[in-house]
Structures are given as C-alpha cells and as structure tokens.
Amino acid sequence: MLDAKPNDLNAFWMPFTANRQFKANPRMFTAARDMHFTTSDGRQVLDGTAGLWCCNAGHCRPRITEAVQHQVAELDYAPAFQMGHPLAFELANRLVDLAPDGIDHVFYTNSGSESVETALKIALAYHRARGEGQRTRLIGRERGYHGVNFGGISVGGIVNNRKVFGSLLAGVDHLPHTHIPENRMSRGQPEHGAHLADELERIIALHGAETVAAVIVEPMAGSTGVLLPPKGYLQRLREITAKHGILLIFDEVITGFGRLGSAFAAQHYGVTPDMMTTAKGLTNGVIPMGAVFASGAIHDAFMQGPEHLIELFHGYTYSGNPIAAAAGIATLDTYREEGLFERCAELAPYWQEALHSLSDARHVIDIRNEGLIGAVELEPIAGQPTKRAFDAFLKAYDKGILIRTTGDIIAMSPPLIISREQIDQLVDTLRDVLNSLD
Ligand code: PMP
Secondary structure (H helix, E strand, C coil), X not given: CCCCCCCCCCCCCCCCCCHHHHHHCCCCEEEEEECXXXXXXXXXXXXXXXXXXXXXXXXXXXXXXXXXXXXXXXXCCCCCCCCCCHHHHHHHHHHHHHCCCCEEEEEEECCXXXXXXXXXXXXXXXXXXXXXXXXXXXXXXXXXXXXXXXXXXXXXXXXXXXXXXXXXXXXXXXXXXXXXXXXXXXCCCCCCCHHHHHHHHXXXXXXXXXXXXXXXXXXXXXXXXXXXXXXXXXXXXXXXXXXXXXXXXXXXXXXXXXXXXXXXXXXXXXXXXXXXXXXXXXXXXXXXXXXXXXXXXXXXXHCCCCCCXXXXXXXXXXXXXXXXXXXXXXXXXXXXXXXXXXXXXXXXHXXXXXHHHHHHCCCEEEEEEECCEEEEEECCECCECCHHHHHHHHHHHHCCEEXXXXXXXXXXXXXXXXXXXXXXXXXXXXXXXXXXXX
C-alpha cells in the first residue's frame, strides 16, 4: 500500500481522462449553483456543457436537493426484484406521459450505458418471444456513441472506444455517419444526406431481413461532435425498419429531457422509434439513473406466459432506486414548473445566431446547432490532431467558461436555464479564446 494522504491524486484512476497530465495540473470543482461551478481556488466557471450534458435544470436546484434529502432519510433503499415502492411507479407514469404516443413502459437502469445494454437485450428477447429468435443482428452507425459496455461499444462507431478491446460482439454492422462536407455551416437540421439512410437497405439485403433484430442510432449524435440528422433521414430509417420488422432504437441519453426543445428528439423530429434509451437529464445528473422506454407492442410480447413466471431475466440491484426516483420526480417537476423545454425552444434561435457569429473566428471550419446544443469545429493542426481544441478547452477554463472537446470539435450544451447574457458571455469568451490560439 502506498502511504497516501487524503488529497493525493494518484489512487483515483480517472475515466476518459489523460490522468498523468491532469494530475500534474488538476482542475477541481468544489461547489455549484444554477449556471456556475466554483473552483477549488474560488473562481466561478460558467457551465457551458450542463456538466456532461446532464444538468439540464442547472445546479443544486432546491426542489431536487430537498427531494433527495427527504428520501434518503425516509426510505433509503428497497429491493428492486419482486418488491416495489411507490415512487418508482409514479416516476414511470410521469415519464411515459412525456414520451411519444405508443411508448408506454419504462425499464430502469443506472446509466446511459446500462440503458443501451438493456435495450439491445430487450430487442433480442422480444424477437425470440415472438418465435423469431434468428433475428440477432444489430446495426449501429459510424461515429455513434452508445456508452462503454460491450454491447454499446460494439454498436457504437468510435474507433478509439472499440479498437483497444478486442473483437467485441459478433453480428454487428454499421451505417455510414451523416457528417458530410456539403452540410458545413448549416443552421439547424442540414439539407443533404437523407439518402445515407438507404444504406440500411443494402446491409439488410446482404444478410436477410429475417436475421436483423434492431437498428440503434442517436437521433442527433452528441458525444462525437453534435452531428445532426439530415432532413428526412430519420423518417427514412423508420420506414425501412418498419417495412422489415426490425426494431428502431433511439439513443436519447443526450437529446432526452428538453435539450432540443421537446421532451425527446423523437417528438422534435416527428419520428417515433420502438425504444428510447435515456439517463442524464432524467435526474438532472444528481443521482445515477437511466430508463429504457419501450412501446406497448414490445412490452406485451413478454406478457404472454404464465403469470407467476418472470417475464424478462434482466435488471439491476439499483433499478428504480428510491432516492433516484425521488430525484427524477423532482427533476420533472422543475422542468415543468419552469417551462424549461419551452424555454429551450424559445432560446434556440438566439443560440443559433450567437454560435454562428463565431464563423469568422480563427480556425473555425464548421458550426452546427440545434435546440440548446452546438458545436464549433476547428481546423486540425497537421500531425497534432485534437491539440487545438484541447488548448481551447484549457484556455476557456482559465477564462471562466466550461466547454467540452471531442477531437477537433468544441461542443456546448448549457443548462436550459441559461440567460441571453450568459449565452453572449459563453460565445464572446470562446471567440477570444479561438482568436488567441496558434
Ligand atoms: N449514449 C449516449 C448517446 C451518450 O451520450 C452517453 C453518454 N455521453 C451514453 C450513452 C452513456 O451514458 P453513461 O455515461 O451514463 O453510461
């Protein structure tokens, strides 16, 4: 054992972090409220990313804090299997009320990654329950992010997340991504690329539709740099999957809970999938919780056998955890009472104009936006991919704004409580940062 002091940084092996670099020059948050984090050296940092795309109502909101405090003292835990507690049912009803028509059941998980694994397993078990057990093939998309578990990295399309972990799940194909040069500097949904959905017909023809279980895509890919669906693209995916009896899963871990101005991207884009995976904004990021939303048809396929038998051999110790459920209900109350989804839709045009005013800042080669999410793509430095955007992240943090980078792309997704003045501050600070970069 090392002779460690409480504030030694070595023991915590940090996720998705350059550990050695971070520990040489750590950035620590010690408090947060509304739109701001407080750093360990007492500075205020404007949260331009809602934490990790999750704190949609901002930070330390009293209603949510109090609900958690109350619940932890009242019923801290209840077994999740063959037992229940009322809040998990109440939250489920509230969630399906927000979902598109026909999506009327939720299965609880603890994270986005677990929601993805759960949805993929439900898809396979659904076909088996209907006597089509040969439908096992899964289709994802290049540049898709579906969390970090084995199913998710298999259907996902991020090269670095896949290549160091060996051979992954068998029987997985990928659609091409939709990030094409014709769409540069589009405002909102881009015009070109709906035809890329037709690649699905090609993959299906190659294997036979009767072998394909599900297609999973992020309706708008967040983590890989805010890649928007071209107009008509999601509709086309829906038509093709429906025609072949293939389930369509939308990974709404980022787009869910108001980010695009509707409860879910499904409503924003007018396309209803068979399942939606969610997490993050479900509890405002306060307590880990995820949920898979499933259609009545999927749910009912499992409810055919003898009543005393377990219908789905799947679940987590913390599925529907009482404290998470309390946080979820208080979060939905906050979204509703403050009209935050509507607020997002109202602010979206202002956000769009502010973001696109960066088009003449140095190094900018593309800007993308939708709802209250946006990305600024920078010209990479030859031989040093990702360096320029990461330098921007470090400088931005020093100047008091939190942004996120993926490759050479800067992504922003502020809490939906952001004001117009704070949007200006975010964008103006970013402009200064970009213009100061080599
Ligand atoms: N799916 C999508 C679309 C995501 O954006 C994320 C997280 N960024 C995940 C899944 C994984 O969620 P988690 O980190 O909670 O496991």
